Amino acid sequence: MPNVRVLIGTHKGAFIATSDAGRKNWKISGPFFGGLPIYHVKGSPLNPDRIWASQTDDWFGQVVHRSDDGGVTWAAMGNEFAYASKPGTHQWYDGTPHPWDFKRVWHFEPSYHDADTLYAGVEDAALFKSTDGGATWAELAGLRDHRTGSQWMPGAGGLCLHTIILDPHNPQRIVTAISAAGAFRSDDGGETWKTITKGLKSNFLPDPESEVGHCVHHIAMHPSHPNVLFMQKHWDVMRSDDAGDTWREISGNLPSDFGFVVDVHAHDPQTIYVVPIKSDSEHYPPDGKLRVYRSKGGDEWQPLTQGLPQENCYVNVLRDAMAVDTLDECGIYFGTTGGQVYVSPDGGDNWLAIAENLPAVKSVEVQTLK
16 A cells, blocks of 8 residues: 555646655556646545545536545535525725626645535635535635625635635634635634734735735645744745734745745644745746745745756746645655656655656645555
């Protein structure tokens, strides 16, 4: 039995890569749903055989697929998102009211406490919950009912709820991030929400320290330290030590503080990883060098380059395209828009390619198998 299963969502299907604990020799299966955009593939932390995939395109619409045999076979769960929500409005780019519209599922987040409970973040920004493994859904409408909801405006990628963080020690706590509204936290299971943006600064806003309007790209948390959050936003890498109530910048010596991904080492909650991109208009690595940066909590960053292309590399790493495993020596994984998927089996010191010619990678998730 493999020790690691890497779940890869791409622009033209899903792929699954497996390896033993050495993580040097990989077997790749797929494509599943070949030719169709797969925005996210995520496995259950409680049932290693259960995996969900978000397939969406303009022709077939949104379909949730579930596998209960580790990705060998799949069943379509259907689409109830648009019908399980309620009408509403938000502001469009010119400030005029715009009706809420369901487009796609960006992210799945399964529960730490119940194998049949699953959350989904969608565009336009809303949070849904399923208690039957993804067969039916209900909106947690308290988020869109937040007093700032009518002020939310879409980022360049749309008004998407792309990050969901669940506290494994407190099932009532949920943290979400929305582009380009900001970050929100619920402490009562999604009934009510508060903004968690104090300390964020976005110079493109009329009020740079506004409560909402910040384009948060991703938030990461170590399960053992749920009050410590790390954020990659539209410029700036940030840290919170109070569950998002306040933030401080930790961009330090990064060559660029623009990027999309941030993740945390499985065994050291102070070790974090980002992949800097040159700018908000030039979505590729500075100087054409693909570098992952590692830090012990922020401010001082070390470039990790061994095994990564260091010339003429102009790929991007999207917000859900980095993950870690929980083997004794933590593995770090990421995928690129050029179709490469890399792994470092030693915490970032050395990198090797799992795959080099896949379609553009939208998401990377990892299951550590026993």
